Amino acid sequence: MAVMESENTSDKARGIPLPTGPLAMLGINIVAVVFGISMWALVTSYGVVGLPTPLAVARQAVIQAQSGLLWSDALASLGRVFTGFALGILVAIPVGFLMGWYKIARAIIEPYVQFFRTIPPLAIIPLAIVTMGIDETPKIFVIFLASFLSSVVATYQGVISVDRTMINAARVLGANDFTIFRRVIVPASLPYIMVGVRIGLGSSWSTVVAAELIAAQSGLGFRMQQAQLYYDLATIFVSLISIGILGLIMDRIVMAIDSVLTAWQEKL
């Protein structure tokens, strides 16, 4: 998308009139994807790289979909992501508000947040498995951590960036601290929180797949890891594509929610 947009603007700069409506853009998107898949088909039909053809992958996908394996894997991965992600957001938002609102809370919490932020969540997995066993808990914990850390910083940033005059405006209209918090701080920091939610969901998703590669009995990552043992490239492709599509869908859902919640924002 980003590449296409920048190409689009440079075209404009050169004065070449191109259709830029949403429908035209979607059309170009589709053409680009079809082109990519054709290239894939072309390259693999000559056996150039030893990769499965799109047809083989599609066939494998249908088999997995019919056996129900694809759905149960996707559900297992999604279930982990949502549990960990929801917990992460649920804790991150109040903690972020606390850090933004009370300097004391900030001083206590910030060193931990900053420290753990520098550790990739995946690096916690060995520790989590040793201390929490090999069931769902360590995976959910790691996802929790991934989404918590990105959302807590975003929320806190949101609170401290609230315009002082906006707070003063509420204050001179008679608002007390609680009203200011609920009716000014919360809505004003919402755009920041949504950025954190979006990043948090993205990192949760990549974390869950990686965590399943390391230790799981189900899920898209686990399926790929199994397929790797049997040299089953088609299955690996099915899993990869499913991961990509599901990630994209989740991101678009968050973006749609965001554009509704922050429609009041003046966007450039």
Add this chain to the structure above:
Amino acid sequence: MTPKISFRDVRKTFDIAGRTAFTALEGLNLDIDDGEFITVVGPSGCGKSTAMNIAAGLTAPSSGQVLVDDAVVAGPGPERGVIFQQYALFPWLTVRQNVEFGLKIAGHNRDERRRISDHFIALVGLTDFANSLPKTLSGGMKQRCAIARAYAVNPKILLMDEPFGALDALTRVQLQDQLLAMWSKERRTVMFITHDVDEAVYLASRVVVMAARPGRLYKIVNVDLPYPRTEDMRLSSEFSELRNEVWRAVYHPAAAA
């Protein structure tokens, strides 16, 4: 008659790390009568906003005090409405919701809120935009919304810090007239800060001229023009004499003693 607002020896210093305290306001004494419209002009940094924020209760003075109706100001209160240069509307609320913000806090019920907001939104000419978000309004419309919001909670005093500073000359003049029209219908005590000498003379019954370093009251110019003010007055020789007097006081103050 006791003054509505009374600055008594108000001093404000700011501590700047590593330097001696900076005096933003030096012993300000000023009485403003009930229902009076005063404007405050002075060079940038002379403490105009500081003085207004102290009266609003948003800043505490280093010494001295501001009295409103003989009571010492200790914090903000809905009897003192404030209008900021940057509008400070809540962007997630519509014009009507912005105007009703203070009414909700004051505990008015839905119907009352609606009635009051309708009234003031109509008074500032935004009826057609009552349900619009601030991002869809022009600067002048935003400031009118802010004025309606401040008026809605029925403050006895309006403190305005360069409210028209960001607007073009034409909009500015229109809003000055609207503000005066509103003020004559709904009389309030107004303290209006501006950089614009014309604006200061046109609006006020007294122009308070301040000087910088240290910030202090330099001169008070009485504007003996009757209200309502008109365009003819703005072009009269009397007006230009007053404007010249204020101008000289702002830009060429005699050296501080």
